[in-house]
Amino acid sequence: MSDQIEKVFLNQRALQRIRLLIHKRLGIHIKEGKESLLRQRLWKLIQSKEFKDLNEICDHIDNEKDSGLLLRLATLISTNHTYFFREKSHFDYLQKHILPTIKLNSNKLRLWSAASSSGEEVYTLCMILAEAMGKKQFFEQVAILGTDISQKVLQKAEYAHYLKENLHQIPPNFRLNYIDPVSNDTFRIKNELKKVCLFRRLNLNMGRYPFKQKFHIIFCRNVFIYFDMATQESICKEFARVSTSDAWLFISQTETLRNLDVPWKYVSPGIYRK
Ligand SMILES: C[S@@+](CC[C@H](N)C(=O)[O-])C[C@H]1O[C@@H](n2cnc3c(N)ncnc32)[C@H](O)[C@@H]1O
Numbered sequence: 001m002s003d004q005i006e007k008v009f010l011n012q013r014a015l016q017r018i019r020l021l022i023h024k025r026l027g028i029h030i031k032e033g034k035e036s037l038l039r040q041r042l043w044k045l046i047q048s049k050e051f052k053d054l055n056e057i058c059d060h061i062d063n064e065k066d067s068g069l070l071l072r073l074a075t076l077i078s079t080n081h082t083y084f085f086r087e088k089s090h091f092d093y094l095q096k097h098i099l100p101t102i103k104l105n106s107n108k109l110r111l112w113s114a115a116s117s118s119g120e121e122v123y124t125l126c127m128i129l130a131e132a133m134g135k136k137q138f139f140e141q142v143a144i145l146g147t148d149i150s151q152k153v154l155q156k157a158e159y160a161h162y163l164k165e166n167l168h169q170i171p172p173n174f175r176l177n178y179i180d181p182v183s184n185d186t187f188r189i190k191n192e193l194k195k196v197c198l199f200r201r202l203n204l205n206m207g208r209y210p211f212k213q214k215f216h217i218i219f220c221r222n223v224f225i226y227f228d229m230a231t232q233e234s235i236c237k238e239f240a241r242v243s244t245s246d247a248w249l250f251i252s253q254t255e256t257l258r259n260l261d262v263p264w265k266y267v268s269p270g271i272y273r274k
Pocket of ligand 1: 026074075078079080081082083086114115116117118121147148149150153202203204205220221222223226
């Protein structure tokens with residue numbers, strides 16, 4: 001790091017203040033000694049010339065009404081990396097073991113991708129469900145919500161255009177049915193699939209979630225790593241509150257709810273049931 005950066009981050013009290021603020025408002029715990037990524041990301045904000053130092057960033061977040069800077073900070077410090085059919089065994093499990101058991105009566109099957117990033121997880125779910133249920137039933141009976149703290153990734157998700165270099169992530173039979181080529185470099189998800197999806201901004205660490213109808217299946221993968229155990233616990237309890245009595249919860253296979261006091265029972269790696 002250059003001398004200029006060192007000077008800004010020499011202020012240990014300000015660094016501690018911003019760590020506490022990120023913990024309190026976002027539930028993200030940055031361990032002491034592990035601040036180098038945080039420093040790099042904060043430096044971007046300071047370089048943008050909007051803020052002269054860390055204290056000014058904290059003051060702004062403390063005083064602002066629309067929490068725009070807090071959300072920008074969340075986007076800067078968490079990674080949005082995602083891809084189609086990520087942890088494919090989860091989708092296999094969904095198709096083989098969950099979908100055949102679901103009885104909908106007149107209700108819709110409601111799924112929630114709770115840290116959806118740019119939409120790849122949501123559209124993977126669409127493809128799996130449309131294929132398993134048949135398009136007619138899928139369009140009539142499925143509703144998928146994608147939420148994220150970052151407005152930028154949600155815009156990408158709604159737009160649903162992706163780089164051709166990522167096309168290989170989608171199995172060939174799905175490519176045929178659910179995507180359209182756009183240009184030499186890009187493809188897009190077919191509009192008909194997009195119709196069952198809704199994207200909204202939501203901070204998982206917000207307290208009570210504002211949903212009236214219950215979810216059958218919640219995907220919340222590769223985001224728990226950012227949260228401390230207390231935050232993970234309260235998020236899981238909220239998931240339970242907004243889901244059906246026999247709902248399913250998917251986290252990443254590299255994450256675990258072990259040691260948490262939550263109303264979710266382990267089924268297999270990354271898969272839990274209420
Ligand atoms: C690594 S991506 C995971 C995407 C997808 N679920 C997957 O497994 O590929 C993590 C996402 O979590 C989002 N995120 C981080 N903190 C969040 C919070 N407090 N509330 C909601 N989303 C959050 C980030 O913006 C990012 O898009």
